[in-house]
Amino acid sequence: MEEVLTNPRAGFYINRDVFGAEGDFITSPEVSQMFGEMIGVWVMCLWEQMGQPQRVNLIELGPGRGTLVADLLRGASKFKKFIESLHVHLVECSPTLQKLQHQNLKCIDQDNAAESAERRTVSSLAGTPVSWHATLEQVPSGSPTIIIAHEFFDALPIHQFQKVSRGWCEKMVDVAEDSLFRFVLSSQPTPATLYLLKRFKWAANEEIAKLSQIEVCPKAMELTQTIAKRISSDGGGALIIDYGLNGVVSDSLQAIRKHKFVDILDNPGSADLSAYVDFASIRHSAEEASGDVSVHGPITQSQLIGSLGINFRVETLLQNCSDEQADSLKSGYWRLVGDGEAPFWEGPDDSVPIGMGTRYLAMAIVNKKQGVPVPFQ
Ligand code: SAH
Numbered sequence: 001m002e003e004v005l006t007n008p009r010a011g012f013y014i015n016r017d018v019f020g021a022e023g024d025f026i027t028s029p030e031v032s033q034m035f036g037e038m039i040g041v042w043v044m045c046l047w048e049q050m051g052q053p054q055r056v057n058l059i060e061l062g063p064g065r066g067t068l069v070a071d072l073l074r075g076a077s078k079f080k081k082f083i084e085s086l087h088v089h090l091v092e093c094s095p096t097l098q099k100l101q102h103q104n105l106k107c108i109d110q111d112n113a114a115e116s117a118e119r120r121t122v123s124s125l126a127g128t129p130v131s132w133h134a135t136l137e138q139v140p141s142g143s144p145t146i147i148i149a150h151e152f153f154d155a156l157p158i159h160q161f162q163k164v165s166r167g168w169c170e171k172m173v174d175v176a177e178d179s180l181f182r183f184v185l186s187s188q189p190t191p192a193t194l195y196l197l198k199r200f201k202w203a204a205n206e207e208i209a210k211l212s213q214i215e216v217c218p219k220a221m222e223l224t225q226t227i228a229k230r231i232s233s234d235g236g237g238a239l240i241i242d243y244g245l246n247g248v249v250s251d252s253l254q255a256i257r258k259h260k261f262v263d264i265l266d267n268p269g270s271a272d273l274s275a276y277v278d279f280a281s282i283r284h285s286a287e288e289a290s291g292d293v294s295v296h297g298p299i300t301q302s303q304l305i306g307s308l309g310i311n312f313r314v315e316t317l318l319q320n321c322s323d324e325q326a327d328s329l330k331s332g333y334w335r336l337v338g339d340g341e342a343p344f345w346e347g348p349d350d351s352v353p354i355g356m357g358t359r360y361l362a363m364a365i366v367n368k369k370q371g372v373p374v375p376f377q
Helices: 003-008 033-049 066-078 080-085 095-106 194-200 205-208 218-234 279-289 301-307 308-319 322-335
Strands: 058-060 087-093 105-111 119-124 128-133 145-150 161-164 167-175 182-185 211-218 235-243 254-257 260-262 272-274 293-300 339-341 354-356 358-369
Touching: 003 272, 033 066, 033 080, 033 145, 033 235, 033 301, 033 308, 033 322, 058 066, 066 080, 066 087, 080 087, 095 128, 145 218, 161 194, 167 194, 194 211, 194 218, 218 235, 218 279, 218 293, 218 339, 218 358, 260 272, 272 354, 279 293, 293 301, 301 308, 301 322, 301 358, 308 322, 322 354
Parallel strands: 058 087, 058 145, 087 128, 145 235
Antiparallel strands: 105 119, 119 128, 161 167, 161 211, 167 182, 235 358, 254 260, 254 272, 293 358, 339 354
C-alpha cells in the first residue's frame, strides 16, 4: 500500500494532481472554502487557549493541493496577532503536489542571504513563512505546535489479517503463475502480528470474537505516538479528520480511480488506495505515548464544523453572491455537514449532493495544559 501510493517513481500521489472532478476523488477542502475557514476557527481557538503564543508551528500532514491552509490563511488574515504568529510546515511526499501547494498558497521565494544561506518562502496570502518536509520528524521542534491531518491517516498502509482454523493469518500479496497479483494467507506469523496483538489488548473480547477479518495500521500508531510526544514537549494540539470507526476496523481497504471503486490489485499506482481509520487505536496510541496529552472525540464532522459556526458563514456568503455561487455554496454546505442526499436538490438526479457530515469523524489530541479544545467540551 505504501509503495503503491508513495513510491518515488510510480506512486499514485507522486506525479499527478489526483483531486477534483477531473482527478480521482474530491475532498472537503476542495468542496468548499468554508471547510478550511472552519478549521481556521478551530486553530485560532486553540491558539487562544494556548495563551496566544507569539510563534506557532502550524503543521499540515498531507496537504493535497494546499487548499485547506490557503482558505485558513485567507479567512484568518484579519486577525493580525494570530496570523503573525504562524509558521506553516507542510509534510508532503509528492514533489508534484509540493509545487501545487507552493502555487496555491501564492508563495514567493525570498533570498535571505543576510540571515542564512537558505531561501525563505513566504505565502503572500498572509505574509506567512512556509516550509516543506517529507516527514513530521523533520519539522523543527521547540515552538508551540498545532497539527492538522485531513484525509492523511486513511492513506497510511494497513495490514489485513484473516481468522482461519490455524489462527489469525496475515493476507499477503503474491505473484500468480500468470504474472498477475493475488492475495494469499501467510503460513507463519509475520512481523505485523505484533501490532495485531497490541490491537487485541485495546479491544474487548466480544469485539474481536465476532470478527473474522481485522485491519491494523502500525504507521498510524507510530505517527500518533510522534504527534503525542511532540505536543507533550512543545505544547498545542492536533486535529485529525478522516472517515473511519471508533473501534476495530474489519475489512475496509478500497481502491478508487476516476471516482469509481476498482479492484485493489488492478494496475497498482493508478488508483488511490485507502482504508478506514481506527480512531480507538489512535486514542490508545496517544495515551500510551504520553501522560501529558488528552484525547477528545471522535465527534462527527457535522458536529465539529456545525459548532465552529459554518451556518453563520454560509449565511454571510449567501448574502453577497451570484445565483450560480449560491447553488455551489448550498451544495458544498450540504456535502460537508449533511447526511445522505440533499433534500432541497432540484437538479439532475445523478448530481444530487451527498452529505458526508456523519461519515467523517474528528478527533483532537491536545496538551493537558490547553484544557478541553472547542467544540469537544
Ligand atoms: N489533505 C488533503 C489531501 C488528502 S490526500 C485534502 O484533504 O484534500 C493525502 C495527502 O497525503 C496527499 O497530499 C499525499 O501526497 C500525502 N501523503 C500520502 N502519504 C504520505 C506519506 N507517507 N508522507 C507524506 N505525505 C503523504
